[in-house]
Amino acid sequence: MRRQAKVMSGESAAMERDESQESQKLERVLLEKRWKERRARRFFRYISLTYTLFFLIDPILSHRRDAWIALAIAYPIFLLSFVVAAETRGRTRWIAYTVLFAVGYVYMPFNSSASGLFVYPVAMLPFILKKPRKALVAMGAQVSGMFLEMAIFGLNRWAVCVGVFFVVVITLTNLYYAEQERSNAKLKLANEEIEHLATVAERERIARDLHDLLGHTLTVIALKSELAGKLITSDPNAAASEIAEIQQTSRKALAEVREAVLGYRSQGLSAEVDRARKALATADIKLICDGLPNELPIAEETVLCLAVRESVTNIMRHSEATEVWMQFRFRDGRLHVTVADNGKGGVKEEGSGLRGMRERVEALGGRLSIQSEVGTQLTIDLPQGAATA
Template identity: 90%
Template structure:
């Protein structure tokens, strides 16, 4: 069994490594594609050449030669850096736009580049809208002061608004996807923890019960081996059978425990208690129950029988199943010494399973011990 576990762990590790590698490659491909489109957008700066070419003035070319390198350096810094350096680069981008616009109205497209990246930096969409509004207002103010070509400025404003709003949508979608990814990771983590707790509870119930039976039968076989070897051999054969069955149940618990049925569990409890000289009386056993409820009740019966055999010193046990007001009431009582003061891990696991189905569990242990389970029930029949 340890060899199988090692193989499973190895396979799981390989699958996790493959998944992480695929995710890294996917993230790298997305960054590469985004960087490609970011820099390919620089081809639109050819429109900055229109006015210097049409004006045929040296001052226009000098202004372009000064403004364009500053714009290009600031754009690269804003795209590739983080923190304070990025914000300084953004500030320079806006400043270059305002400083160069009076010399070249066609350069209104300079403002598109910082606002295209701004929604991905500002987590608050309102701040991005305020920044866009301030930028558009500044462009109109410069148009009025320097008597710039209205159409050139209007076209720049149009692209600034459209690209800002479009990128705001994509930025918000990207943030929502990131939140969804974090939520999914948290759900996966909680599901893993819950599954580990389920396996721990089920293994406790399965092994606790089975090991108790094996201990009792081993003790009985030891007493009979001298006086009645045939009976001792029979007990040892049952121990072997119980051990094999326990191994199968442990495997089922790891994969997801499914009970053989409440009726089979009660029959097993009757035989187990009989081994310790305890009589079981059962009344009102349901013929059919939903799988989740039946599994919980089977494990509750098993844990109860294990505790009775270990601690109660009882001679008789009563189990009763009753349906009242759409609920299933289950009672397991014994005539033992009682005195249960604290819940062990088995009883805590039982309570957690019952409460997970919206039920209640109570224990009275003054004279003997009585365990009561109350479950909401609508699909069961008697």
């Protein structure tokens, strides 16, 4: 009994360890994706500063010393305020925004080519203000202020109108992207809530299944053990018969638990492919699947589920692919599975995940091969056995 309990405990621990490792891998992939997105936003944010080269037009054409002095004073203040507004949060950020707006209004009369100063603060506001209406009000106030300043100081009408055009276009464009980001964030929260509820429901199902599976069996074992203990002195033959039945019942229970554990590790190949499709979609990768089997033996289905999971994780982490193809074919009494992508390829050595996949496939009498010259193609060849297409 102790040995059987240790086996059951070991299988349960292995299942939890595999699930934990897969969860950690997916979390690392998502973190890497978010970090790349942040780096991309930061890159484009600072590359937009190249447009400040237009601020030099007026000082160069006017040949006035005071124009260069005004630029030397205003530009460092603008640059510092821009960086602070982009990299900080809370009160400090709003102070930086106020300075950005003020620099635009103060410096514009000295340099008509610097109307772009008004673009930078309103371009970032849609991503900070939660309500689009506030960003539109800020844009309207900015445009009104620009026209008012043009009327008061007699500024170049063409330069001001160009600035107004870019303020309106960039603000509206960023409003669209900001709303899209918020919608994606809400969708992500909703998906996380659904996953949490599904996890809770799955735990409750496992608890019910284990109760139904082991409750009766363990009760029988306990009663027969008690009876054997009473009979061991008065009727040794009857006690031996009871002990034999206990061994038979415990072996049957162990087999049922093993089958249940395999079922818990995989909810089916179809469900695993659906999860793969959703995971790849988060990385903007399209999955095309063909010939998915309707039914497979538990052992083969579990191995293929783990193989699909490991392949998708590797594709998301390393491949830089945009499309993935999965194909399942029964041919000559064997099941042939292909997972291919159009990424950069270049797999030179197998990591622990691929080695574990190969060991599981070979344990079922199958073969696994990898080609990675152009993209990466993983091929699994398993004996068909009791599988049906």
